[in-house]
Amino acid sequence: MKPKITTDSHLLDTVHRHEWKQRDAWRALRILSEFVDGFDNLSDLEPAVSVFGSARTKPGSSEYLLGERLGSALAKAGFGVITGGGPGAMEAANRGAREAGGVSIGLGIELPFEQRLNDFIDLGMDFRYFFVRKTMFVKYSQAFCVLPGGFGTMDELFEALTLVQTKKITRFPVVLLGVDYWSGLIDWLRDRMLHTTKITEEDLDLILLTDDVDEAVAHVIKESEYLRDEASGKKDV
Numbered sequence: 001m002k003p004k005i006t007t008d009s010h011l012l013d014t015v016h017r018h019e020w021k022q023r024d025a026w027r028a029l030r031i032l033s034e035f036v037d038g039f040d041n042l043s044d045l046e047p048a049v050s051v052f053g054s055a056r057t058k059p060g061s062s063e064y065l066l067g068e069r070l071g072s073a074l075a076k077a078g079f080g081v082i083t084g085g086g087p088g089a090m091e092a093a094n095r096g097a098r099e100a101g102g103v104s105i106g107l108g109i110e111l112p113f114e115q116r117l118n119d120f121i122d123l124g125m126d127f128r129y130f131f132v133r134k135t136m137f138v139k140y141s142q143a144f145c146v147l148p149g150g151f152g153t154m155d156e157l158f159e160a161l162t163l164v165q166t167k168k169i170t171r172f173p174v175v176l177l178g179v180d181y182w183s184g185l186i187d188w189l190r191d192r193m194l195h196t197t198k199i200t201e202e203d204l205d206l207i208l209l210t211d212d213v214d215e216a217v218a219h220v221i222k223e224s225e226y227l228r229d230e231a232s233g234k235k236d237v
C-alpha cells in the first residue's frame with residue numbers, strides 16, 4: 001500500500017518546494033498553532049520524565065516488562081511519564097505509570113500509516129510535526145530515560161545529549177536502560193568519539209547506563225533536586 005502523505009512530509013518536500021512556496025508561508029501558522037496547543041496543554045504538568053524506546057517492542061518481552069517497571073517506578077516517585085504515545089516500549093511505560101496510579105502522557109505523531117494513541121494514556125496529544133513534538137519532550141520533562149530502541153529512539157537520545165553538551169539545557173539526566181543492548185554503543189562512543197577527541201569525558205558522563213530501574217529513578221530524583229535547589233538560589237549556577 002502506498003504510504004499516506006503527511007503534513008510533515010509536505011513541509012520537508014524539497015522536489016516541489018517552489019510549488020509549496022505560498023502554502024509554506026501559511027504552514028508556518030499551523031506550526032505556530034501546534035506549539036501553542038502544546039504549551040497550553042502541557043504547561044501545568046507536574047514534574048515529568050520522558051521515556052523513549054522502540055515502537056516494535058513486543059508486549060510480554062523482557063524489554064516491555066522493563067518499560068512497565070520503569071513507568072511504574074517513575075510514577076511512584078511522583079513523576080508524570082511522557083512517551084511518544086505509540087506501541088511497544090512507549091505503551092509499556094504508559095501502562096506501568098497508569099497502573100501505578102501516576103499521570104500517563106502520550107505525545108503522538110501523525111505517521112503515513114494509521115496509528116492511534118495506546119490505551120494507557122490519561123493526557124494525549126497528536127502532533128503533525130516531529131520537531132514541535134520534540135520540543136515538548138524536552139520542555140516538559142526533567143529527564144530522559146531511554147529503553148532499547150531504533151532510529152527514532154537514537155534521534156531523541158542524541159538530541160538531548162546535544163542540548164546538554166551545548167548548554168541549551170543544564171544538568172538534564174539521560175539514563176539508558178538495558179546494559180546488554182546499549183553497552184556496544186557506549187563502547188563505541190568511548191573508543192571512537194572520545195578517543196579521537198570528538199567528545200569529552202564530561203560529555204560521556206552525561207549518560208547513566210543501568211539495568212536497575214531503582215538506580216535510574218534515584219539518579220533522576222538526585223538531579224531534579226539539584227536543579228530545584230539551583231532554581232531556588234540554594235546553589236550557584
Ligand SMILES: C/C(=C\CNc1ncnc2c1ncn2[C@@H]1O[C@H](COP(=O)(O)O)[C@@H](O)[C@H]1O)CO
Nearest residue numbers: 052053054055056084086087149150151152153
Ligand atoms: C513502527 C510502528 C509504529 C510507529 N509508531 C510510533 N508512534 C509514536 N512514536 C513513534 C513511533 N515510531 C517512532 N516513534 C518515536 O521514536 C521513538 C521510537 O522509534 P524507534 O525507531 O522504534 O526506536 C519513540 O520514542 C517515539 O517518540 C509499528 O509498530
